[in-house]
Amino acid sequence: MLSRTADHLYWMARYIERAENLARLLDVSYQMSLVPQSLAAQSRNWGALLALNSLEGSFAQRHAEISADNLLRFMVTDAENPSSIYSCLRAARENAHAVRGTLTLEMWESVNTTWIELRGKSFETIVSTGISEFFDWVKRRSALIRGVTFGTMLKDDALHFIRLGGLIERADNTARILDRQYHILHDHNEAGVSDFYQWGALLRSLSAFQVYRKVYRDAITPARVAELLILNPDMPRSLHACTDGIVCMLQLIANDVSADTQRRAGVLHAGLHFGRIEELMTNGLHEYLEEFMDRVYEIGEGVGRSFLMAA
Amino acid sequence: MSNDFYNEMCDSDGRLRPHYQEFADWLSAMPADRLARKRLEADTAFHRVGITFAVYGEESGSERLIPFDIIPRIIPSAEWATLQAGLWQRVKALNAFLHDIYHQQAILRAGIIPWESVLNNAQFRREMVGIELPSDIYAHIAGVDIVRAGAGEFYVLEDNLRVPSGVSYMLEDRKMMMRLFPELFSRQRIAPVQHYPDKLLDNLRTVAPPGVVDPTVVLLTPGAYNSAYFEHTFLAQQMGIELVEGRDLFVRDETVYMRTTQGPQRVDVIYRRIDDDFLDPLAFNKQSMLGVPGLLTAYRAGRVNLANAIGTGVADDKSIYPYVPEMIRFYLSEEPKLNNVPTWRLREAEDRAYVLAHLPELVVKEVHGAGGYGMLVGPAATAAEIADFRQRIMASPEKYIAQPTLALSNCPTFVDQGIAPRHLDLRPFVLSGKNIDLVPGGLTRVALTEGSLVVNSSQGGGTKDTWVLEN
Numbered sequence: 001m002l003s004r005t006a007d008h009l010y011w012m013a014r015y016i017e018r019a020e021n022l023a024r025l026l027d028v029s030y031q032m033s034l035v036p037q038s039l040a041a042q043s044r045n046w047g048a049l050l051a052l053n054s055l056e057g058s059f060a061q062r063h064a065e066i067s068a069d070n071l072l073r074f075m076v077t078d079a080e081n082p083s084s085i086y087s088c089l090r091a092a093r094e095n096a097h098a099v100r101g102t103l104t105l106e107m108w109e110s111v112n113t114t115w116i117e118l119r120g121k122s123f124e125t126i127v128s129t130g131i132s133e134f135f136d137w138v139k140r141r142s143a144l145i146r147g148v149t150f151g152t153m154l155k156d157d158a159l160h161f162i163r164l165g166g167l168i169e170r171a172d173n174t175a176r177i178l179d180r181q182y183h184i185l186h187d188h189n190e191a192g193v194s195d196f197y198q199w200g201a202l203l204r205s206l207s208a209f210q211v212y213r214k215v216y217r218d219a220i221t222p223a224r225v226a227e228l229l230i231l232n233p234d235m236p237r238s239l240h241a242c243t244d245g246i247v248c249m250l251q252l253i254a255n256d257v258s259a260d261t262q263r264r265a266g267v268l269h270a271g272l273h274f275g276r277i278e279e280l281m282t283n284g285l286h287e288y289l290e291e292f293m294d295r296v297y298e299i300g301e302g303v304g305r306s307f308l309m310a311a
Numbered sequence: 312m313s314n315d316f317y318n319e320m321c322d323s324d325g326r327l328r329p330h331y332q333e334f335a336d337w338l339s340a341m342p343a344d345r346l347a348r349k350r351l352e353a354d355t356a357f358h359r360v361g362i363t364f365a366v367y368g369e370e371s372g373s374e375r376l377i378p379f380d381i382i383p384r385i386i387p388s389a390e391w392a393t394l395q396a397g398l399w400q401r402v403k404a405l406n407a408f409l410h411d412i413y414h415q416q417a418i419l420r421a422g423i424i425p426w427e428s429v430l431n432n433a434q435f436r437r438e439m440v441g442i443e444l445p446s447d448i449y450a451h452i453a454g455v456d457i458v459r460a461g462a463g464e465f466y467v468l469e470d471n472l473r474v475p476s477g478v479s480y481m482l483e484d485r486k487m488m489m490r491l492f493p494e495l496f497s498r499q500r501i502a503p504v505q506h507y508p509d510k511l512l513d514n515l516r517t518v519a520p521p522g523v524v525d526p527t528v529v530l531l532t533p534g535a536y537n538s539a540y541f542e543h544t545f546l547a548q549q550m551g552i553e554l555v556e557g558r559d560l561f562v563r564d565e566t567v568y569m570r571t572t573q574g575p576q577r578v579d580v581i582y583r584r585i586d587d588d589f590l591d592p593l594a595f596n597k598q599s600m601l602g603v604p605g606l607l608t609a610y611r612a613g614r615v616n617l618a619n620a621i622g623t624g625v626a627d628d629k630s631i632y633p634y635v636p637e638m639i640r641f642y643l644s645e646e647p648k649l650n651n652v653p654t655w656r657l658r659e660a661e662d663r664a665y666v667l668a669h670l671p672e673l674v675v676k677e678v679h680g681a682g683g684y685g686m687l688v689g690p691a692a693t694a695a696e697i698a699d700f701r702q703r704i705m706a707s708p709e710k711y712i713a714q715p716t717l718a719l720s721n722c723p724t725f726v727d728q729g730i731a732p733r734h735l736d737l738r739p740f741v742l743s744g745k746n747i748d749l750v751p752g753g754l755t756r757v758a759l760t761e762g763s764l765v766v767n768s769s770q771g772g773g774t775k776d777t778w779v780l781e782n
Contacts, residue, residue, distance in 0.1 A: 001553075001571055001572050002553050002555060002559050002569060002570065002571055002572075003559070003570040003571055003572055004556065004558065004559050004570070005553075006572045097535055098535055100544055101544035101545075101547055101548045101554050157572060161572075253572060255572060255573045255574060256573075256574060257574070307572040308572075309570075
């Protein structure tokens with residue numbers, strides 16, 4: 001298929017996945033801000049969110065203080081912030097529009113309708129109907145698009161590039177969310193009831209709360225949370241599951257110049273496949289996750305070089 | 312109904328023409344509310360699928376739906392046979408003319424067409440001189456605009472030989488009619504048109520460069536902001552070929568490749584929907600970001616074919632149009648089967664004098680204009696508009712031609728006030744390759760404003776499904 005077409009499909013999928021993960025993260029942060037806690041903890045909670053996407057600078061230019069209202073406005077509907085949900089869904093729609101002939105009609109309609117509906121929502125109307133309702137809407141739209149993609153598209157390269165984009169984005173996002181939240185919780189352990197909520201919220205943001213209960217049938221501990229979200233191959237948002245998919249997709253689209261990218265993905269996957277959580281945590285979880293994100297970034301770059309900018 | 316115009320449905324005494332009998336019976340038995348519902352259904356469906364076109368000059372990026380009318384334009388088989396024969400003849404002669412002027416120039420030597428009107432024509436491309444093209448075909452796709460006037464004679468209004476558009480509406484209109492009113496199609500034999508994309512692809516494959524066994528065909532689009540982008544995606548999808556932009560292609564060793572995820576892949580035939588000027592920034596418009604650097608070299612080397620060829624504009628230019636009947640006699644030794652509209656060339660003093668004296672009754676067009684922009688329809692124009700045109704003609708007469716105002720035929724059409732006659736034209740699409748072919752039908756455009764003779768979609772025109780009845 002045309003490299004440009006593959007590029008648009010790949011990025012369409014990345015932006016949709018990114019919007020969804022952002023909605024998850026914001027939702028959980030918002031829920032957590034409702035739990036009684038110190039002001040310092042509040043501000044840390046929201047500040048961590050900005051740090052997650054290295055947005056402290058551009059946020060500071062637009063808002064004086066870190067408050068729930070300012071932050072949500074910045075991350076949800078701000079068209080100037082390239083990392084807002086609004087910007088992600090706009091970029092997804094623009095990418096889809098450029099290759100609408102490659103998408104099935106249902107896919108194009110679901111992406112386009114998402115954008116049309118989003119355009120009709122102001123921050124004020126979102127807040128007045130309940131911001132959690134809005135986050136649910138983002139997740140539902142993402143799920144709908146994913147379902148329509150799997151339900152209507154031919155299993156050819158177009159689908160493989162869409163899936164690859166989604167998986168690479170998800171691998172990065174899960175690692176990012178885990179890293180920041182883990183970092184905060186670990187460094188500032190305000191023991192007691194809020195601790196339970198904090199860990200619970202982290203799991204919920206990745207739709208992993210019920211899964212955790214099912215897998216461990218035990219109290220929530222940091223090591224187990226890390227194990228579930230990193231190593232469990234059956235947990236759809238875990239790093240292991242994402243790299244499983246990445247390796248598989250790369251095999252399906254392999255070409256003459258993609259061997260190195262496949263090798264890198266294989267190495268990353270092997271570490272997760274055969275690794276144990278105690279080993280990963282020896283040098284510190286933060287260090288591990290940071291390296292993981294670097295490697296995912298390299299794989300993304302490799303995909304660009306091998307497939308999206310041919311000759 | 313007005314008696315001044317040929318009515319497609321009824322004769323001058325108001326009696327139904329036989330080929331509309333079946334439809335009229337059906338229509339009169341149809342409850343009004345059901346019809347209204349169906350019309351609404353059509354609108355909704357066209358909107359949802361996004362069958363729109365971008366309008367230039369209005370609020371930037373605005374997209375509009377082309378109105379669709381559910382009363383079809385019906386052509387009996389005998390009339391179609393005449394049209395078809397006339398179209399074949401005309402397109403054959405036009406292709407022969409293009410080959411001739413880029414080679415021996417026999418028609419110029421014979422003094423039938425003045426040298427300067429071809430060689431000084433901005434659409435004449437010196438780069439094409441002496442190049443051999445597969446099957447000697449230049450205009451692979453021709454969208455010939457035909458109107459009916461007077462007592463029902465067919466006239467050719469314009470031969471569109473560059474990048475004619477509109478065929479997607481022909482196909483979508485048919486799909487819509489079959490969806491809304493399937494019963495109509497079982498009541499009578501209506502010739503199918505849906506195989507047009509297959510025929511188009513076949514045709515494009517027959518004109519691949521010599522020696523290519525399994526040619527790769529692509530459709531080259533200016534991109535998502537072009538007014539006909541919907542049609543480009545539609546046709547590429549229907550033919551199962553790649554929809555490429557200039558940046559997806561590159562030329563190496565006089566060969567065109569597209570950038571794919573499996574590496575460079577050779578391209579043999581380019582169905583291009585980009586004007587000549589923008590095809591190759593090395594050869595034509597240097598600023599063009601739409602084209603492919605080096606494309607002309609590969610084309611001249613015979614390593615890739617373009618449909619349509621570069622330089623076809625010289626044959627559909629309004630200043631060449633008056634000579635088409637002569638071309639038919641010259642190349643085919645036949646008498647033209649379709650009429651040309653009498654045309655005055657304003658660079659000629661005698662013609663100019665006549666036209667300036669009769670502006671209120673004539674239609675004046677820019678030689679290089681298209682899309683219904685920049686034309687004067689005398690009978691509908693205000694005194695000020697006529698005065699303005701007079702100025703323009705005197706300033707640069709060579710830019711204009713004039714024609715009598717044709718009494719375009721009309722056809723009953725749904726409008727706000729109910730059903731009323733509206734003027735229409737017809738654009739069949741003629742395919743030329745190893746063979747010449749066309750599907751029975753075309754795009755019927757209808758002027759929705761009462762009395763208007765301008766059918767262009769950019770000027771508020773709509774479309775109708777076009778039925779050719781089989782015997």
